[in-house]
Amino acid sequence: xxxxxxxxxxxxxxxxxxxxxxxxxxxxxxxxxxxxxxxxxxxxxxxxxxxxxxxxxxxxxxxxxxxxxxxxxxxxxxxxxxxxxxxxxxxxxxxxxxxxxxxxxxxxxxxxxxxxxxxxxxxxxxxxxxxxxxxxxxxxxxxxxxxxxxxxxxxxxxxxxxxxxxxxxxxxxxxxxxxxxxxxxxxxxxxxxxxxxxxxxxxxxxxxxxxxxxxxxxxxxxxxxxxxxxxxxxxxxxxxxxxxxxxxxxxxxxxxxxxxxxxxxxxxxxxxxxxxxxxxxxxxxxxxxxxxxxxxxxxxxxxxxxxxxxxxxxxxxxx
Amino acid sequence: xxxxxxxxxxxxxxxxxxxxxxxxxxxxxxxxxxxxxxxxxxxxxxxxxxxxxxxxxxxxxxxxxxxxxxxxxxxxxxxxxxxxxxxxxxxxxxxxxxxxxxxxxxxxxxxxxxxxxxxxxxxxxxxxxxxxxxxxxxxxxxxxxxxxxxxxxxxxxxxxxxxxxxxxxxxxxxxxxxxxxxxxxxxxxxxxxxxxxxxxxxxxxxxxxxxxxxxxxxxxxxxxxxxxxxxxxxxxxxxxxxxxxxxxxxxxxxxxxxxxxxxxxxxxxxxxxxxxxxxxxxxxxxxxxxxxxxxxxxxxxxxxxxxxxxxxxxxxxxxxxxxxxxxxxxx
Amino acid sequence: xxxxxxxxxxxxxxxxxxxxxxxxxxxxxxxxxxxxxxxxxxxxxxxxxxxxxxxxxxxxxxxxxxxxxxxxxxxxxxxxxxxxxxxxxxxxxxxxxxxxxxxxxxxxxxxxxxxxxxxxxxxxxxxxxxxxxxxxxxxxxxxxxxxxxxxxxxxxxxxxxxxxxxxxxxxxxxxxxxxxxxxxxxxxxxxxxxxxxxxxxxxxxxxxxxxxxxxxxxxxxxxxxxxxxxxxxxxxxxxxxxxxxxxxxxxxxxxxxxxxxxxxxxxxxxxxxxxxxxxxxxxxxxxxxxxxxxxxxxxxxxxxxxxxxxxxxxxxxxxxxxxxxxxxxxxxxxxxxxxxxxxx
Numbered sequence: 001x002x003x004x005x006x007x008x009x010x011x012x013x014x015x016x017x018x019x020x021x022x023x024x025x026x027x028x029x030x031x032x033x034x035x036x037x038x039x040x041x042x043x044x045x046x047x048x049x050x051x052x053x054x055x056x057x058x059x060x061x062x063x064x065x066x067x068x069x070x071x072x073x074x075x076x077x078x079x080x081x082x083x084x085x086x087x088x089x090x091x092x093x094x095x096x097x098x099x100x101x102x103x104x105x106x107x108x109x110x111x112x113x114x115x116x117x118x119x120x121x122x123x124x125x126x127x128x129x130x131x132x133x134x135x136x137x138x139x140x141x142x143x144x145x146x147x148x149x150x151x152x153x154x155x156x157x158x159x160x161x162x163x164x165x166x167x168x169x170x171x172x173x174x175x176x177x178x179x180x181x182x183x184x185x186x187x188x189x190x191x192x193x194x195x196x197x198x199x200x201x202x203x204x205x206x207x208x209x210x211x212x213x214x215x216x217x218x219x220x221x222x223x224x225x226x227x228x229x230x231x232x233x234x235x236x237x238x239x240x241x242x243x244x245x246x247x248x249x250x251x252x253x254x255x256x257x258x259x260x261x262x263x264x265x266x267x268x269x270x271x272x273x274x275x276x277x278x279x280x281x282x283x284x285x286x287x288x289x290x291x292x293x294x295x296x297x298x299x300x301x302x303x304x305x306x307x308x309x310x311x312x313x314x315x316x317x318x319x
Numbered sequence: 320x321x322x323x324x325x326x327x328x329x330x331x332x333x334x335x336x337x338x339x340x341x342x343x344x345x346x347x348x349x350x351x352x353x354x355x356x357x358x359x360x361x362x363x364x365x366x367x368x369x370x371x372x373x374x375x376x377x378x379x380x381x382x383x384x385x386x387x388x389x390x391x392x393x394x395x396x397x398x399x400x401x402x403x404x405x406x407x408x409x410x411x412x413x414x415x416x417x418x419x420x421x422x423x424x425x426x427x428x429x430x431x432x433x434x435x436x437x438x439x440x441x442x443x444x445x446x447x448x449x450x451x452x453x454x455x456x457x458x459x460x461x462x463x464x465x466x467x468x469x470x471x472x473x474x475x476x477x478x479x480x481x482x483x484x485x486x487x488x489x490x491x492x493x494x495x496x497x498x499x500x501x502x503x504x505x506x507x508x509x510x511x512x513x514x515x516x517x518x519x520x521x522x523x524x525x526x527x528x529x530x531x532x533x534x535x536x537x538x539x540x541x542x543x544x545x546x547x548x549x550x551x552x553x554x555x556x557x558x559x560x561x562x563x564x565x566x567x568x569x570x571x572x573x574x575x576x577x578x579x580x581x582x583x584x585x586x587x588x589x590x591x592x593x594x595x596x597x598x599x600x601x602x603x604x605x606x607x608x609x610x611x612x613x614x615x616x617x618x619x620x621x622x623x624x625x626x627x628x629x630x631x632x633x634x635x636x637x638x639x640x641x642x643x644x645x646x647x648x649x650x
Numbered sequence: 651x652x653x654x655x656x657x658x659x660x661x662x663x664x665x666x667x668x669x670x671x672x673x674x675x676x677x678x679x680x681x682x683x684x685x686x687x688x689x690x691x692x693x694x695x696x697x698x699x700x701x702x703x704x705x706x707x708x709x710x711x712x713x714x715x716x717x718x719x720x721x722x723x724x725x726x727x728x729x730x731x732x733x734x735x736x737x738x739x740x741x742x743x744x745x746x747x748x749x750x751x752x753x754x755x756x757x758x759x760x761x762x763x764x765x766x767x768x769x770x771x772x773x774x775x776x777x778x779x780x781x782x783x784x785x786x787x788x789x790x791x792x793x794x795x796x797x798x799x800x801x802x803x804x805x806x807x808x809x810x811x812x813x814x815x816x817x818x819x820x821x822x823x824x825x826x827x828x829x830x831x832x833x834x835x836x837x838x839x840x841x842x843x844x845x846x847x848x849x850x851x852x853x854x855x856x857x858x859x860x861x862x863x864x865x866x867x868x869x870x871x872x873x874x875x876x877x878x879x880x881x882x883x884x885x886x887x888x889x890x891x892x893x894x895x896x897x898x899x900x901x902x903x904x905x906x907x908x909x910x911x912x913x914x915x916x917x918x919x920x921x922x923x924x925x926x927x928x929x930x931x932x933x934x935x936x937x938x939x940x941x942x943x944x945x946x947x948x949x950x951x952x953x954x955x956x957x958x959x960x961x962x963x964x965x966x967x968x969x970x971x972x973x974x975x976x977x978x979x980x981x982x983x984x985x986x987x988x989x990x991x992x993x994x
Binding site for chain 1: 410411418422428430431432440443444471475486493
Binding site: 371372478480508509510511512513514516517520535536537538539541542543575576578579580581582583584585586587588589591593595596598599600 | 707708807821822823824851852853854855856857859860878879880881882884885886904905908918919920922923924925933934935936937938940
């Protein structure tokens with residue numbers, strides 16, 4: 001073996017560092033991002049375990065203690081049916097997370113698939129996907145959601161009731177799931193285009209990089225190239241977008257619930273709580289302040305986290 | 320070293336790119352990257368292609384491997400014209416025809432470890448079982464002078480020279496017969512270039528490889544080649560054995576090119592009379608008529624702007640495309 | 651080894667007066683783990699009328715050293731010690747307004763990549779005129795006229811007509827000529843060229859080298875030419891400084907350097923250049939290993955870990971530049987080379 005051997009280089013003293021771990025180190029050093037992350041984790045915890053830990057059940061009414069201001073026994077006070085606002089806000093966290101995660105998941109699934117295919121194969125596929133994206137983005141979001149809700153909710157609910165009466169199958173009794181389904185569906189429908197565009201742009205940029213040509217030269221199939229070479233490298237901006245997107249989805253859900261086309265009472269959502277609180281804020285400001293503050297906090301936390309992820313994953317001057 | 324039957328025949332190869340120009344892409348134009356390129360590559364040899372920007376040498380390398388689809392012409396390998404093959408039919412050939420790219424910093428997937436990058440083609444082409452894989456990777460890394468523990472490292476932890484070695488190992492993993500080295504050392508430091516050149520020569524000996532070496536550094540080309548082809552604006556100007564080309568260059572462009580190469584000898588450099596070509600290389604979007612070099616050629620004649628010179632054998636094994644040579648005025 | 655039997659025929663007008671005098675310059679970069687040294691107490695000088703070549707590979711600090719002259723260093727990189735004297739004044743201590751007058755006015759700079767060094771949205775005539783108006787107080791009309799003359803001087807055909815062209819309309823070679831013209835615009839005493847031909851084709855490179863030689867002789871400038879290509883500057887410069895890991899390891903007149911390279915790194919560099927006179931496939935000698943990273947300079951001589959001649963003392967103490975001859979013109983920073991001389 002006559003090749004000049006490599007002398008020991010410093011990197012051999014340290015363990016291998018993937019780009020992800022590198023990014024994590026950078027993220028940890030960013031105070032705002034860490035703050036956002038902590039808030040998000042706390043809220044997530046509240047969403048999962050909160051309702052089991054709150055002092056009161058979010059539905060139980062105490063008509064003797066209506067509209068009470070915040071106190072030691074009711075941290076955020078009570079609403080006009082005597083329900084503990086704190087417990088309702090906590091449950092609202094679960095609603096918010098549920099909707100945000102499911103909606104974003106569906107939107108990302110659709111968006112990434114369409115965007116990756118469009119970016120990688122180009123041609124007529126690209127044109128169709130772009131047309132779909134443009135179409136969807138040009139319809140006003142609210143209008144679409146309202147129309148879907150208005151046109152589909154009653155027929156589906158009535159159909160479920162009739163089926164229940166016919167079969168007595170308890171599945172058909174949970175009409176609350178119709179609520180959620182319609183909310184998820186319509187929100188996912190308006191949320192996927194930005195992800196598709198983002199991924200498409202990423203894929204277009206990655207597609208022309210030498211390591212993709214190298215993979216082609218090795219004879220690898222398009223499927224392998226897409227999945228092992230293209231998508232992993234497109235994840236960076238996608239992660240940032242998802243983080244911000246979760247925050248946006250939460251605000252969106254609140255907005256729709258506020259307007260009555262999202263989650264309906266008695267299921268607590270920050271949105272419908274804000275709606276209720278708005279009517280009487282001059283008399284009972286805590287009814288508005290509590291859900292609004294938490295919504296604001298959540299939105300800001302996701303925003304900081306998203307920014308931090310952006311800096312961590314796309315550092316300037318990265319090798 | 321050279322068999323009678325060529326490993327690869329390139330016949331009348333043409334590659335045009337259709338581009339859109341203008342701020343809104345309103346003008347369609349054609350880049351004449353390659354026009355009527357003909358040559359053979361023999362097994363076990365190192366054939367170099369040299370030339371300046373826009374000459375089409377990299378395009379040639381890519382087109383030979385069907386990474387660009389040729390516009391016209393044939394690339395005959397093992398009796399088959401691979402230009403005609405679709406991607407699926409091409410796949411088995413890809414294993415045998417490999418390429419090492421210029422930029423070591425973007426040639427490796429940043430999200431894969433070195434071991435994964437080198438192991439991928441081995442597994443894909445079923446050249447080893449999963450059990451044998453680790454050893455194969457270690458052997459390949461050792462072949463290119465890297466310790467086996469580099470297999471768990473990521474590209475960004477390696478230097479440019481080390482990454483290029485990985486790229487070579489990856490190409491070798493396919494057990495190829497033919498490797499295109501597309502400016503494989505141009506982006507490296509001088510002292511690292513020397514290491515990689517030595518490595519390529521060693522590997523050629525060990526595995527009986529054939530190289531198409533694309534470069535612009537004539538000193539390196541002289542060192543490593545058996546035969547050298549000079550390209551200008553998409554056409555071959557001259558092709559000969561290394562000795563012939565460097566000692567008896569015939570084409571005026573080759574002469575100017577050789578004259579422009581600096582030598583590490585101050586006294587020689589100070590006293591030499593350089594043949595400096597006037598003007599710039601024309602754009603491949605609108606190449607000159609006739610002989611494409613006529614706009615800068617010190618001995619251009621009337622016919623040079625009118626007719627494309629014939630590609631003929633001026634001396635044994637020495638091909639040139641130049642009217643002056645054809646008419647016996649040179650060489 | 652090459653025999654230099656022709657001494658440099660046309661010595662440029664050297665008066666021995668130091669135009670640029672750098673002493674003990676240290677440049678550091680802010681890293682995660684504190685400051686790391688890139689350039690370590692470097693000494694170099696350029697005499698009036700002299701052409702100096704600075705040779706080194708990537709990461710050796712050659713560009714940074716020159717950029718630091720003009721205080722053009724990027725954000726996290728700073729000069730922490732030493733001085734850089736230009737015509738007797740310390741550039742590091744000058745006020746900003748004084749420095750601005752020096753930049754472009756007395757020191758011209760040619761950057762490596764003409765693609766990114768020219769303003770893409772400004773016509774080249776304008777870019778040429780700016781230093782003239784600012785440094786020489788010319789009027790717009792005068793500056794435009796002079797710009798046309800400059801373009802002609804650097805060999806751009808149809809000069810006056812090209813004044814209104816944008817950079818992207820010109821080829822790489824043309825753009826580099828424009829860069830040279832801008833660098834020369836105010837007749838600077840010193841021209842610093844940072845790898846100006848690396849991005850160019852070899853025939854264009856030959857044109858540019860010829861051009862700079864010509865202009866230098868015509869205008870009597872001092873020139874610093876930074877490159878990684880020893881062969882390129884062999885016929886261009888009077889003296890060469892070889893840089894490694896931020897220090898000058900050898901400083902010699904050009905003929906002496908090629909005839910008698912004394913530092914093992916210089917020897918390695920020269921040996922790894924394939925020469926047209928080589929036989930085919932002789933093994934190129936190469937230098938094993940890689941240069942040290944900024945934060946990990948070894949104790950002692952920075953080249954010692956890779957040096958085939960390294961001895962115990964080399965890993966322990968940093969060698970300083972010492973003269974090999976009586977006149978001190980050829981200096982090396984190497985214990986082994988210096989010891990050889992004493993023994994001789």
